[in-house]
Amino acid sequence: MVPDLTTPSRERPLPVQTSSVQTSPQAILLADYQPFPFLLDHVALHFKLHPTQTRVTARLSFAPNPAAKPGQDMRLDGENLILHALSLDGRTLAHTPDATGLTIPAADLPDGPFVLETEVEISPETNTSLDGLYMSGGMYCTQCEAQGFRKITYYPDRPDVMARFDVTMDTDMPVQLSNGNPTGLGAWHDPWPKPAYLFALVAGDLVAHSDTFTTMSGRKVALNIYVRPGDEGKCAYAMDSLIRSMKWDEEVYGREYDLDIFNIVAVDDFNMGAMENKGLNIFNSKLVLATPETATDDDYARIEAVIAHEYFHNWTGNRITCRDWFQLCLKEGLTVYRDQKFSGDMRSHAVKRIEDVLALRARQFREDGGPLAHAVRPDSYVEINNFYTATIYEKGAEVIGMLRALVGDEGYAKALNLYFDRHDGQAATIEDWLKVFEDATGRDLTQFKHWYTQAGTPHLTVTDDFKDGLYTLTIEQKNPAAPGQASKDPKVIPVAVGLLNSDGAEVVPTTVLELTQERQSFAFEGLASRPVPSILRGFSAPVILERESSAEERAFLLAHDTDPFNKWEAGRALAKDVLMRKVIAGGDTPADWLTAVETVTFDETLDPAFRALTLRLPGEDDIAQSLHAAGHVPDPAAIHSARRAMQGGLAGHLAKRLPALIDGLQTPGPFDPGAVAAGRRALRLAALALMARLDGGASAQVAMQNANSMTEELGALAILLDVGQGDDAAAAFRLKWQGDRLVMDKWFGLQVVSAAPDRVAQITDALTKDPDFDWKNPNRFRAVIASLASNHAGFHHASGDSYRLLADWLIKLDPVNPQTAARMSTAFETWPRYDADRQALIRAELARIAATPNLSRNLTEMVGRMLG
Ligand code: PHE
Numbered sequence: 005m006v007p008d009l010t011t012p013s014r015e016r017p018l019p020v021q022t023s024s025v026q027t028s029p030q031a032i033l034l035a036d037y038q039p040f041p042f043l044l045d046h047v048a049l050h051f052k053l054h055p056t057q058t059r060v061t062a063r064l065s066f067a068p069n070p071a072a073k074p075g076q077d078m079r080l081d082g083e084n085l086i087l088h089a090l091s092l093d094g095r096t097l098a099h100t101p102d103a104t105g106l107t108i109p110a111a112d113l114p115d116g117p118f119v120l121e122t123e124v125e126i127s128p129e130t131n132t133s134l135d136g137l138y139m140s141g142g143m144y145c146t147q148c149e150a151q152g153f154r155k156i157t158y159y160p161d162r163p164d165v166m167a168r169f170d171v172t173m174d175t176d177m178p179v180q181l182s183n184g185n186p187t188g189l190g191a192w193h194d195p196w197p198k199p200a201y202l203f204a205l206v207a208g209d210l211v212a213h214s215d216t217f218t219t220m221s222g223r224k225v226a227l228n229i230y231v232r233p234g235d236e237g238k239c240a241y242a243m244d245s246l247i248r249s250m251k252w253d254e255e256v257y258g259r260e261y262d263l264d265i266f267n268i269v270a271v272d273d274f275n276m277g278a279m280e281n282k283g284l285n286i287f288n289s290k291l292v293l294a295t296p297e298t299a300t301d302d303d304y305a306r307i308e309a310v311i312a313h314e315y316f317h318n319w320t321g322n323r324i325t326c327r328d329w330f331q332l333c334l335k336e337g338l339t340v341y342r343d344q345k346f347s348g349d350m351r352s353h354a355v356k357r358i359e360d361v362l363a364l365r366a367r368q369f370r371e372d373g374g375p376l377a378h379a380v381r382p383d384s385y386v387e388i389n390n391f392y393t394a395t396i397y398e399k400g401a402e403v404i405g406m407l408r409a410l411v412g413d414e415g416y417a418k419a420l421n422l423y424f425d426r427h428d429g430q431a432a433t434i435e436d437w438l439k440v441f442e443d444a445t446g447r448d449l450t451q452f453k454h455w456y457t458q459a460g461t462p463h464l465t466v467t468d469d470f471k472d473g474l475y476t477l478t479i480e481q482k483n484p485a486a487p488g489q490a491s492k493d494p495k496v497i498p499v500a501v502g503l504l505n506s507d508g509a510e511v512v513p514t515t516v517l518e519l520t521q522e523r524q525s526f527a528f529e530g531l532a533s534r535p536v537p538s539i540l541r542g543f544s545a546p547v548i549l550e551r552e553s554s555a556e557e558r559a560f561l562l563a564h565d566t567d568p569f570n571k572w573e574a575g576r577a578l579a580k581d582v583l584m585r586k587v588i589a590g591g592d593t594p595a596d597w598l599t600a601v602e603t604v605t606f607d608e609t610l611d612p613a614f615r616a617l618t619l620r621l622p623g624e625d626d627i628a629q630s631l632h633a634a635g636h637v638p639d640p641a642a643i644h645s646a647r648r649a650m651q652g653g654l655a656g657h658l659a660k661r662l663p664a665l666i667d668g669l670q671t672p673g674p675f676d677p678g679a680v681a682a683g684r685r686a687l688r689l690a691a692l693a694l695m696a697r698l699d700g701g702a703s704a705q706v707a708m709q710n711a712n713s714m715t716e717e718l719g720a721l722a723i724l725l726d727v728g729q730g731d732d733a734a735a736a737f738r739l740k741w742q743g744d745r746l747v748m749d750k751w752f753g754l755q756v757v758s759a760a761p762d763r764v765a766q767i768t769d770a771l772t773k774d775p776d777f778d779w780k781n782p783n784r785f786r787a788v789i790a791s792l793a794s795n796h797a798g799f800h801h802a803s804g805d806s807y808r809l810l811a812d813w814l815i816k817l818d819p820v821n822p823q824t825a826a827r828m829s830t831a832f833e834t835w836p837r838y839d840a841d842r843q844a845l846i847r848a849e850l851a852r853i854a855a856t857p858n859l860s861r862n863l864t865e866m867v868g869r870m871l872g
């Protein structure tokens with residue numbers, strides 16, 4: 005079981021810098037889109053399942069596509085398939101496939117409809133890419149988005165080819181699932197035409213947690229969550245989330261479920277979070293299985309959000325899909341936008357918005373400011389799997405939020421109804437999407453479209469002026485260059501603004517200013533005195549706001565802003581200012597920040613979750629990002645120690661009041677996964693973390709002993725590890741949780757995240773030699789290797805050890821699972837921020853990866869883009 009390691013060694017000389025990637029795979033261009041020359045009316049698939057010799061027969065009923073140029077060849081995609089039989093209308097054909105597919109020349113194709121039949125052989129057991137048909141823990145399962153179906157059979161594997169599917173299978177497995185409605189054991193009929201990326205098949209020894217849902221028109225739907233025997237007691241929260249999602253989509257969007265059955269399957273080996281296959285969603289088991297003892301509050305919140313996300317895809321993604329993969333944000337941005345609103349409705353909109361913006365800045369702003377920046381709708385790609393990014397998903401959702409801010413709630417509702425009416429059953433584009441908004445609201449969205457086509461985060465600079473009762477805000481926008489996009493036109497940016505007077509009363513309620521020019525002034529009349537502006541309320545646009553503002557003003561907004569997002573943001577900006585100044589110039593933590601945070605922390609009228617967020621200092625990567633944006637070269641070690649010093653200062657300031665806060669936030673009684681109880685746990689842990697700086701972890705020890713949820717147990721362990729007192733606790737935790745894969749992922753991750761910067765490479769390396777480090781399992785690989793990248797000071801340690809270790813592992817993983825290797829390589833995307841030595845170290849590792857023989861297209865593209 006011990007993996008064969010290429011041990012990273014300090015002594016190894018730095019590889020010589022090679023010029024660029026060895027091969028340059030072909031880029032696919034949006035401008036080259038052509039419809040497929042044939043329509044596919046119906047697909048009949050039969051699977052004779054076998055671990056290494058599965059036979060797939062496909063019967064494809066084609067007709068010429070009247071929208072395409074006649075007389076074209078038929079090109080079918082296919083990879084790693086052994087072709088055993090090929091016939092057209094019953095006549096055997098002798099064409100030989102190449103490495104990526106099969107061409108049937110026009111001369112062999114009739115003018116009218118025809119049936120193409122193939123039989124291929126595939127080997128699910130040896131398919132370690134987790135793309136196509138593969139095996140996980142003894143069960144057969146599939147992953148077809150974006151281009152996995154071509155590893156199952158020869159097919160026009162593109163989202164604009166939509167067909168009705170019938171599926172049968174031959175296997176001993178007791179549970180046999182596919183899309184649509186069941187017509188017998190292992191027989192399924194899907195009445196809704198769909199692209200191949202939504203196909204799914206599962207066969208295994210599984211058990212179901214079942215329920216039912218009655219739709220708004222009174223149809224009863226069977227609901228099942230399939231898991232491995234023994235896990236059936238861990239599905240209740242996922243099921244509850246599913247039922248609430250189904251109800252919400254009816255109430256808020258008027259969208260009803262459209263099959264008799266909805267199945268979810270949890271699998272342990274999965275590259276992503278989950279997948280919206282029609283009627284058969286497949287989930288990474290960590291986003292399904294939860295008990296209070298094993299799942300944290302964050303896990304519960306993510307399960308709820310992802311269950312909703314995949315369910316919502318049934319309309320935004322499945323009923324209306326994407327014409328081509330450049331339009332990925334059409335389904336993902338919209339579905340993220342929908343799941344964010346759902347979570348807000350279930351929990352707290354204020355807290356959800358703050359968390360979403362934190363994630364946006366941490367992942368999307370980071371991406372948008374570096375060599376991997378790309379438009380929400382890119383116009384070229386080499387490997388589409390590299391574009392399942394924070395930009396497509398999270399910025400894609402922000403763009404929809406802005407659209408809604410511009411057209412209003414009513415306009416949004418009208419546009420969405422028109423979208424569903426007009427495009428149901430179609431494969432649509434961003435142009436179609438914007439057109440429904442134009443037609444429904446009469447608004448011209450030409451300028452708005454820049455949000456889809458231009459990469460990079462706009463910078464807004466705001467200045468103000470007050471004279472004779474007239475208050476003027478002047479806003480300027482700068483759209484920075486991005487890879488391949490030098491000059492940018494100004495965007496239309498909704499800037500939500502409110503004005504407060506010096507007593508904290510709101511004199512101008514939230515107003516959306518529409519910035520359309522490079523520089524624009526907005527006037528407010530009749531004010532008695534100079535107001536305090538609250539700008540970009542609710543984070544109304546994904547921009548970086550720059551405004552000279554005093555600590556007093558920020559503290560004032562933290563105390564008085566009526567907009568909860570901006571209230572938090574004021575405290576955040578203040579903390580960031582202090583921290584950045586500390587990194588650059590050193591010195592004490594200013595009293596005004598300490599007092600302001602203290603006030604919020606102990607304000608019983610505020611939501612504990614909000615208070616916990618205010619207590620949380622900006623992370624080290626975030627500080628590095630901001631320092632870089634402000635023209636400094638971030639020093640990871642200096643950031644690390646400044647942040648710790650600031651935490652220590654805060655702990656000292658709050659010292660006397662922390663024990664009472666910690667005691668008062670205990671949550672006795674049975675576990676409640678709801679947002680209120682979770683918020684109390686979050687605040688309590690934040691207080692315990694500060695307390696540990698004063699008592700060496702004694703309070704956290706007690707908390708760990710008394711924990712009655714994974715949130716408390718893991719939270720306390722993290723605190724102990726953070727103050728260097730966690731070794732015994734970590735060992736005990738491991739003994740206790742040895743048999744639980746998902747909990748052990750947390751254990752692995754925490755060792756790395758909490759490691760001191762000068763020890764993280766060594767600790768990570770040791771963990772990769774642990775017998776339980778199953779590196780082919782993406783969750784386990786991520787727990788260790790992605791955590792290395794998220795330990796900012798450790799990853800960027802001047803020795804370069806962590807860079808080398810990461811590169812070694814990417815090279816090792818690439819031939820086994822190129823998607824996950826490529827995704828993990830984004831740890832290197834921030835290299836341009838750092839000093840010349842670190843830049844050279846990272847570039848050398850990227851060059852070493854690029855020079856590896858037979859590197860995947862996935863990783864080749866990523867490394868090539870990062871090297872520029
Ligand atoms: N479409 C999936 C989701 O919702 C993500 C995914 C992409 C899963 C590719 C697997 C493979 O969001």
Ligand code: ZN
Nearest residue numbers: 313317336339
């Ligand atoms: Zn999605």
